[in-house]
Amino acid sequence: MISVEKALETVLNSSRDFGIEEVPFIKSVGRILKEKILADRDFPPFNRVSMDGITIDYTSFKNGQRAFKIEGIQAAGSEQISLNNSETCIEVMTGAVLPNNANIVIRYEDVTIKNGIATISVDVINDAQNVHAKGKDGKVGDLLIEENTKIYAAEIGVLATVGKSFVKVAKQPKVMIVSTGDELVGVDEIPQAHQIRRSNVFTLVSLLERLNIPSETAHITDDKPVLKSKIENYLQEYDVLLFSGAVSKGKYDFLPEVFDELGVEKLFHKITQRPGKPFFYGKTDECNVFGFPGNPISTFVNCLAYFYPWYYKSVGLEVEQETAILSDDVIFKPNLTYFLQVKLNSVLGDLIATPITGNGSGDLASLVKTDAFIQLPNDKVEFKKGEVYKVIRYR
Ligand SMILES: Nc1nc2c(c(=O)[nH]1)N[C@H]1C(S)=C(S)[C@@H](COP(=O)(O)OP(=O)(O)OC[C@H]3O[C@@H](n4cnc5c(N)ncnc54)[C@H](O)[C@@H]3O)O[C@H]1N2
Numbered sequence: 001m002i003s004v005e006k007a008l009e010t011v012l013n014s015s016r017d018f019g020i021e022e023v024p025f026i027k028s029v030g031r032i033l034k035e036k037i038l039a040d041r042d043f044p045p046f047n048r049v050s051m052d053g054i055t056i057d058y059t060s061f062k063n064g065q066r067a068f069k070i071e072g073i074q075a076a077g078s079e080q081i082s083l084n085n086s087e088t089c090i091e092v093m094t095g096a097v098l099p100n101n102a103n104i105v106i107r108y109e110d111v112t113i114k115n116g117i118a119t120i121s122v123d124v125i126n127d128a129q130n131v132h133a134k135g136k137d138g139k140v141g142d143l144l145i146e147e148n149t150k151i152y153a154a155e156i157g158v159l160a161t162v163g164k165s166f167v168k169v170a171k172q173p174k175v176m177i178v179s180t181g182d183e184l185v186g187v188d189e190i191p192q193a194h195q196i197r198r199s200n201v202f203t204l205v206s207l208l209e210r211l212n213i214p215s216e217t218a219h220i221t222d223d224k225p226v227l228k229s230k231i232e233n234y235l236q237e238y239d240v241l242l243f244s245g246a247v248s249k250g251k252y253d254f255l256p257e258v259f260d261e262l263g264v265e266k267l268f269h270k271i272t273q274r275p276g277k278p279f280f281y282g283k284t285d286e287c288n289v290f291g292f293p294g295n296p297i298s299t300f301v302n303c304l305a306y307f308y309p310w311y312y313k314s315v316g317l318e319v320e321q322e323t324a325i326l327s328d329d330v331i332f333k334p335n336l337t338y339f340l341q342v343k344l345n346s347v348l349g350d351l352i353a354t355p356i357t358g359n360g361s362g363d364l365a366s367l368v369k370t371d372a373f374i375q376l377p378n379d380k381v382e383f384k385k386g387e388v389y390k391v392i393r394y395r
């Protein structure tokens with residue numbers, strides 16, 4: 001049996017590089033960027049008109065001129081024209097290139113136009129007003145997005161702007177999720193009195209979807225030869241196997257011995273924690289094997305506490321650790337790290353964790369009422385209101 005800290009360290013030390021692939025940028029949401037994104041031109045790329053109105057030479061205004069004959073129109077998307085005379089003006093539209101020889105834009109709201117003459121109705125205007133200067137937001141070659149950034153909508157906009165129609169991202173691992181157990185039936189089935197519907201595979205699929213990792217699923221009954229032959233194939237075909245169930249001390253908990261017989265190197269089995277104690281973790285040269293204990297909350301918390309960090313490390317993503325303040329005193333006597341379910345609330349900038357105790361690791365319905373697990377270390381028995389601990393959030 002090993003500590004939570006040692007287990008996490010072991011898991012992180014066995015992270016894997018799945019390589020890099022190029023995908024259409026619009027398909028890259030949620031993926032981890034594996035190249036630097038640089039500005040391909042200045043931002044904005046030209047002196048951009050930022051208000052609809054007229055443009056003039058500011059010197060004329062300073063010299064007292066207020067009425068300007070309109071000599072043309074500069075629309076967005078048209079090539080740059082020139083102001084040919086410092087005593088005339090050009091109508092300009094938001095998004096247009098500022099015409100040559102002009103340097104200031106006066107909004108239509110501040111101008112009266114009659115018989116082709118625009119008369120400025122305000123007395124004060126500022127040098128270069130309503131012009132978004134070329135290169136003001138960034139220069140060509142500037143770093144716009146760092147490598148190893150998770151791509152969201154904001155990044156998609158930048159990728160589109162710099163013409164990155166294909167982008168390099170971390171390859172996702174190929175994952176198989178396996179549930180075990182004779183008592184489990186499908187979601188569409190009516191369970192008999194001694195059966196239940198399987199749920200853990202689907203929670204795992206969803207937890208992986210949150211990381212944009214596609215997965216396949218299978219169910220295997222508690223039949224050792226069948227388990228062995230199927231798992232032998234999965235070990236060849238997948239980068240990661242996630243199991244739920246069959247890792248504890250029961251007569252039909254065959255997985256640890258099957259893994260051993262198939263040459264899976266055991267990195268640990270059993271952690272000093274609750275829930276999720278009988279977690280088995282191992283690997284072959286090509287595959288990492290997470291044997292989560294079958295109780296639903298054990299599977300759930302171990303996926304968050306170990307698989308998630310393993311994945312983040314594998315794809316090069318830095319994740320900030322989050323902490324929260326306990327709202328109430330908690331007493332937990334066993335010499336185990338306690339992953340206690342909590343509801344999270346922000347109060348005046350502080351994150352407050354309110355414990356909500358369910359009925360143990362089989363009480364999957366209690367997960368619906370909470371947002372996270374607060375991690376209470378095993379070196380204490382009394383945890384006081386106001387103390388700060390690590391939290392692992394799932395919403
Ligand atoms: N003698 C001991 N017995 C147990 C110990 C122990 O230390 N000594 N540990 C307990 C703890 S803690 C846990 S957690 C469980 C882990 O059990 P297994 O990993 O062997 O899982 P199973 O026996 O297959 O199932 C346990 C429980 O979970 C339900 N289950 C399993 N898979 C699913 C699924 N896909 N969807 C929903 N529910 C599932 C299953 O029906 C059982 O009720 O062992 C304790 N025993």
Ligand code: MOO
Binds near residue numbers: 276277278
């Ligand atoms: O350690 Mo088990 O996960 O409590 O039920």
Ligand SMILES: [Mg+2]
Binds near residue numbers: 246
């Ligand atoms: Mg069991």
